[in-house]
Amino acid sequence: MSGMRDIKRRIRSIKNTQQITKAMKMVAAAKLRRAQDKVSQARPYANRIQGVLSRLVEAAQDANHPLLETREVKHIGYVVITADRGLCGGYNANVIRKVNGQVKGRDDISLICIGRKGRDFFRRTGQKIEQDYVGLGEDISYGTAKEIAGDIMKIYEEGVFDEVHLVFNEFVSALTQRPTSMQLLPIPAEKSEDKGQQVQDSKTDPAPLYEFEPGMEAVLNELLPKYVENQIYRALLEAKASEQGARMTAMGSATDNAKEMIDKLTLSYNRARQAAITKEISEVVGGAAALG
Amino acid sequence: MANKTYLLEVVTPERVVVTEDVEFTSAPGIEGSLGILADHAPMLTALTIGMLEYEAPGGKKEKLTVTGGFMEVSGDKVTILANAAEKTVEIDITRAEAARRRAQERIEIAPSSNEDLDLARAELALKRAILRLEAAKDKRFDAE
Numbered sequence: 001m002s003g004m005r006d007i008k009r010r011i012r013s014i015k016n017t018q019q020i021t022k023a024m025k026m027v028a029a030a031k032l033r034r035a036q037d038k039v040s041q042a043r044p045y046a047n048r049i050q051g052v053l054s055r056l057v058e059a060a061q062d063a064n065h066p067l068l069e070t071r072e073v074k075h076i077g078y079v080v081i082t083a084d085r086g087l088c089g090g091y092n093a094n095v096i097r098k099v100n101g102q103v104k105g106r107d108d109i110s111l112i113c114i115g116r117k118g119r120d121f122f123r124r125t126g127q128k129i130e131q132d133y134v135g136l137g138e139d140i141s142y143g144t145a146k147e148i149a150g151d152i153m154k155i156y157e158e159g160v161f162d163e164v165h166l167v168f169n170e171f172v173s174a175l176t177q178r179p180t181s182m183q184l185l186p187i188p189a190e191k192s193e194d195k196g197q198q199v200q201d202s203k204t205d206p207a208p209l210y211e212f213e214p215g216m217e218a219v220l221n222e223l224l225p226k227y228v229e230n231q232i233y234r235a236l237l238e239a240k241a242s243e244q245g246a247r248m249t250a251m252g253s254a255t256d257n258a259k260e261m262i263d264k265l266t267l268s269y270n271r272a273r274q275a276a277i278t279k280e281i282s283e284v285v286g287g288a289a290a291l292g
Numbered sequence: 293m294a295n296k297t298y299l300l301e302v303v304t305p306e307r308v309v310v311t312e313d314v315e316f317t318s319a320p321g322i323e324g325s326l327g328i329l330a331d332h333a334p335m336l337t338a339l340t341i342g343m344l345e346y347e348a349p350g351g352k353k354e355k356l357t358v359t360g361g362f363m364e365v366s367g368d369k370v371t372i373l374a375n376a377a378e379k380t381v382e383i384d385i386t387r388a389e390a391a392r393r394r395a396q397e398r399i400e401i402a403p404s405s406n407e408d409l410d411l412a413r414a415e416l417a418l419k420r421a422i423l424r425l426e427a428a429k430d431k432r433f434d435a436e
Contacts, residue, residue: 038306041306041307041308042305042306042307044301044303044308045303045304045305045306045308045373046305048301048303048364048371048373049373052336052362052364052371052373055366056336142305142306145305210334210335210336210366211333211334211335211336212335212336212337213321213322213323213326213335213336213337213338214322214323214337214338218322218338219336219337219338219362222338222362223338223362226361226362226373226375229305230305233305
């Protein structure tokens with residue numbers, strides 16, 4: 001009898017868990033939709049500014065600006081974007097593993113952690129963390145990205161880093177998130193993937209000779225920080241969408257697993273019940289036979 | 293008279309505000325207002341806080357507030373990368389009013405705290421708020 005009660009208790013507790021995972025899945029799905037909208041709305045600007053930048057850099061070969069100039073690399077910074085919370089499958093682990101592989105045991109690398117999970121992990125491993133941002137919330141505003149980008153550029157210009165990389169989960173679909181690493185600073189002048197975008201973006205113009213107003217230098221001064229801000233903004237949005245996608249998938253399969261377990265336990269509960277009844281009947285029959 | 297048209301795009305980091313074929317655009321360049329007709333020479337300019345106006349074929353005029361950014365003119369296309377942009381009908385008057393008051397307060401207390409940076413930022417915020425309020429007022433007169 002006690003076996004039956006135990007099984008019943010387990011079924012109840014798994015049902016509770018299942019309700020929670022189901023709710024989390026639904027919440028993540030709703031948030032995913034919002035995050036995805038934001039990503040797609042931010043994309044045109046990102047593409048355009050990338051296009052403008054690569055055309056500009058091409059037109060201004062001899063431009064030198066602190067954010068463009070490559071320095072001898074002594075210290076490298078990694079900006080690591082993770083989630084504040086867990087329960088989202090391999091989402092945080094994937095990014096952390098990617099960074100940890102490159103960073104482990106090197107003291108010329110320090111980190112800027114965005115998101116609690118990454119910060120806590122690297123704090124435990126004792127990697128140097130230059131700056132951290134946690135609790136950014138669900139709605140990433142451009143202002144937030146601007147602030148973070150401002151801090152990063154300031155640190156960079158002070159010479160703490162000679163190179164800054166950005167690592168985050170790129171949103172491919174709700175099921176797939178790709179951990180991506182890209183160079184943020186110095187701004188890479190030529191990248192093959194930008195070229196593709198640029199061709200797509202402005203069909204045929206063969207790098208027009210621009211007139212600059214108020215002057216090339218001034219335009220660069222305005223444009224480059226904007227570009228960095230936008231990179232951060234885009235990465236934050238992609239990471240957010242990825243997080244919700246990963247959480248939705250993880251919670252979906254957790255719900256399925258719970259269902260499977262409940263089915264199995266229900267089966268063994270019924271079996272135990274049947275066995276108990278059979279036992280009782282045979283006792284009754286045995287008792288009657290003894291009397292007769 | 294049918295003028296030649298070109299594609300005008302106004303995008304902000306958060307969304308696409310305008311994609312339209314237009315005949316004429318007037319933008320708040322950092323060194324003064326700029327008028328752009330079709331076949332303008334390629335150029336790249338920084339923008340300041342001000343009004344962006346454009347005319348679509350058929351005499352339809354539209355006004356937007358722009359709070360700084362860039363304009364790229366190339367070939368048959370004008371792209372405006374604005375920090376923020378709103379059509380006049382989208383302006384939130386109460387929010388702009390609140391921002392104006394906040395900025396003014398900050399400007400008043402700034403000299404005592406002796407923060408140049410804060411003062412500059414408050415002044416920019418004030419400029420943006422005033423622009424939005426004026427644009428919103430314009431819209432109401434247009435409607436009458």
